Amino acid sequence: MDLDAVLDHIDANLDASLERLFALLRIPSISTDPAFAGDCRRAADWLVADLATMGIAAESRPTTGHPVVFGKADGPAGKPRVLLYGHYDVQPVDPLSLWQEDPFAPRVVTREDGSKMIVGRGSCDDKGQMMSMIEALRAIKAVTGSLPVPVTVMLEGEEESGSPSLPGFFEATKDELKADAVFVCDTGMWDKSTPAIAMSLRGLVAHDIIVRAADRDLHSGQFGGPARNPNHVLAKILADLHDEDGRVTIPGFYEGVGEPSEAQKANWASLKMTAEDYLGPIGLAEPAGEKGRTVLEQVWSRPTCEVNGMSGGYTGAGFKTVIPSEASAKVSFRLVGDQDPAKLRAALKDFVRERVPGDCTVEFIDHGMGPAFRVPDDWRMLQVGAEALEAEWGKAPAMVGMGGSIPVVHDFKHTLGMDTLMIGFALEDDRVHSPNEKYELSSFHKGMRSWARVFAAL
Ligand code: BES
Ligand code: ZN
Numbered sequence: 001m002d003l004d005a006v007l008d009h010i011d012a013n014l015d016a017s018l019e020r021l022f023a024l025l026r027i028p029s030i031s032t033d034p035a036f037a038g039d040c041r042r043a044a045d046w047l048v049a050d051l052a053t054m055g056i057a058a059e060s061r062p063t064t065g066h067p068v069v070f071g072k073a074d075g076p077a078g079k080p081r082v083l084l085y086g087h088y089d090v091q092p093v094d095p096l097s098l099w100q101e102d103p104f105a106p107r108v109v110t111r112e113d114g115s116k117m118i119v120g121r122g123s124c125d126d127k128g129q130m131m132s133m134i135e136a137l138r139a140i141k142a143v144t145g146s147l148p149v150p151v152t153v154m155l156e157g158e159e160e161s162g163s164p165s166l167p168g169f170f171e172a173t174k175d176e177l178k179a180d181a182v183f184v185c186d187t188g189m190w191d192k193s194t195p196a197i198a199m200s201l202r203g204l205v206a207h208d209i210i211v212r213a214a215d216r217d218l219h220s221g222q223f224g225g226p227a228r229n230p231n232h233v234l235a236k237i238l239a240d241l242h243d244e245d246g247r248v249t250i251p252g253f254y255e256g257v258g259e260p261s262e263a264q265k266a267n268w269a270s271l272k273m274t275a276e277d278y279l280g281p282i283g284l285a286e287p288a289g290e291k292g293r294t295v296l297e298q299v300w301s302r303p304t305c306e307v308n309g310m311s312g313g314y315t316g317a318g319f320k321t322v323i324p325s326e327a328s329a330k331v332s333f334r335l336v337g338d339q340d341p342a343k344l345r346a347a348l349k350d351f352v353r354e355r356v357p358g359d360c361t362v363e364f365i366d367h368g369m370g371p372a373f374r375v376p377d378d379w380r381m382l383q384v385g386a387e388a389l390e391a392e393w394g395k396a397p398a399m400v401g402m403g404g405s406i407p408v409v410h411d412f413k414h415t416l417g418m419d420t421l422m423i424g425f426a427l428e429d430d431r432v433h434s435p436n437e438k439y440e441l442s443s444f445h446k447g448m449r450s451w452a453r454v455f456a457a458l
Pocket of ligand 1: 125126159160162186187188204368403404405406407426432
C-alpha cells in the first residue's frame with residue numbers, strides 16, 4: 001500500500017471528513033433517555049448509509065434496545081479480519097445551562113494560539129474517535145481501490161448506558177462476529193504529545209438503591225423525631241461503604257483484586273505522574289481514596305465504589321420542612337483483576353439490607369455490569385499499534401491502564417477469544433460526559449493518520 005498517498009489523501013480531505021463527523025454529531029443519540037430513541041435509530045441509519053458509500057454493506061440490526069450497526073466487508077485474502085467496535089450513543093447533556101452553545105450544533109473553535117478543537121456532545125466520546133477509524137479506512141479505499149483487510153463493523157448504541165441489549169445481540173450474532181482482532185478507538189492519549197495504548201479497562205457494576213419509610217412525605221415539625229427519615233438512613237449506609245483509609249468495607253470486596261506485576265509498577269513509575277499533576281487541572285490538591293496508593297495505581301489497578309447521584313426530599317429553590325417518604329442513590333463499583341460482578345452485586349445488597357432499620361424498605365434497580373479486562377502483554381498486535389503510533393507522533397506510546405469501562409471488550413475476549421487493540425486520542429481536558437465536550441482537531445486528524453498506519457502495517 002502506498003501509505004504516503006493515503007496520508008496525503010487524509011490531509012487533503014480533512015474538511016470533508018469533518019463534515020461527515022458533524023452530520024453525525026448533530027444527531028442527539030442519547031441512549032439512556034427513552035425520549036431520544038428515535039435519534040438513536042437515526043444515528044444508526046446515518047452510519048449504515050455512510051458505510052455504504054465506502055463499500056461496507058452494513059445494516060441497523062434491531063435489539064431489545066437501540067440498534068447495533070453491523071456489517072462485513074471482504075478484503076485481501078490472507079489478511080487478518082479486523083472487527084471495528086465503536087459506539088454512536090452519547091451521554092446526556094445536563095446541565096444544559098453550562099454549555100456555551102447547543103451541544104448538538106458542533107463547530108470548530110480556534111484558540112488564540114491557533115490550535116483548533118471540535119466542540120459538541122460526542123465530539124470525542126465516541127463519535128469523533130469512532131469516525132477516525134472509519135475515515136482511515138475510507139481514505140485507504142479511495143487511494144488503493146480496496147479495503148486493506150477484511151473488515152467487520154459493530155457500532156453499538158447503548159455503551160453509555162451499560163449495554164443492556166448486548167448480551168442478546170452477542171448470543172444471536174456470535175458466529176458472525178468472529179475476527180482475528182478487535183480495534184477500539186474510545187480511550188485516551190497519555191498527554192497532548194504522547195499517544196497511548198490502553199492495556200486494561202476496569203469493570204463496572206451499578207445500581208440504584210431506594211430506601212422508603214412512611215407512605216407519604218411528612219411535615220418535619222409534626223413527625224420529626226418519631227418518624228424515620230430515609231435520607232438519614234441512606235446517608236448512613238453510603239457513609240459506611242468506606243473506612244477511614246478509603247477502603248471499601250463490603251465483606252469480600254477485595255477478593256480477586258491482585259497486585260500489578262513488578263514490570264507494570266516500573267512502567268507506571270516511569271510515567272512520573274504525581275498527585276498534583278493529576279488533580280491540579282481539575283481544581284483539586286489532596287488525594288482522596290485508598291491510602292498508600294499512587295493516583296495511577298488507584299485509577300488503573302484498584303477497585304472503587306462511588307456514589308454517582310443522590311436524591312430525596314426537597315431540593316428545589318428555597319426551603320421546605322419535609323421528611324421525605326423515600327431517598328435514592330446511584331452507586332457504582334469499578335472492578336479490577338478477577339473480581340466477580342455478580343458476587344459484588346449480591347454482597348452490596350446484603351450489606352445494605354443488614355443496615356436498613358424496621359419500618360423501612362429497600363429496593364434495588366440493577367444497571368450494567370461487567371468484569372475488568374487486560375490485554376496480554378505479548379499480543380503481537382500491540383507491537384503493530386506501537387510502531388504505527390511512534391511513526392505518526394514521533395514518540396513511543398505509553399502503555400497505560402484505563403480507569404473507565406467498555407464492557408463489551410471483556411465479552412469479545414471471553415465469549416469469542418478475541419483480544420482488543422485500544423488506541424484513542426482523548427485528552428484529559430476533553431470533558432467527556434461533561435458540558436462543553438470537545439475533541440482536538442489534531443486528535444481527529446492525527447487519529448485518522450494513526451489508524452491508516454495501523455491498517456497499512458497489517
Ligand atoms: N469512552 C468512555 C471510556 C473513557 C472515558 C475512555 C474517558 C477515555 C477517557 C466510555 O464511553 C465510557 O464512558 N464508558 C462508561 C461505561 C459505563 C456507562 C458502562 C464508563 O466507563 O463509565
Ligand atoms: Zn465512550
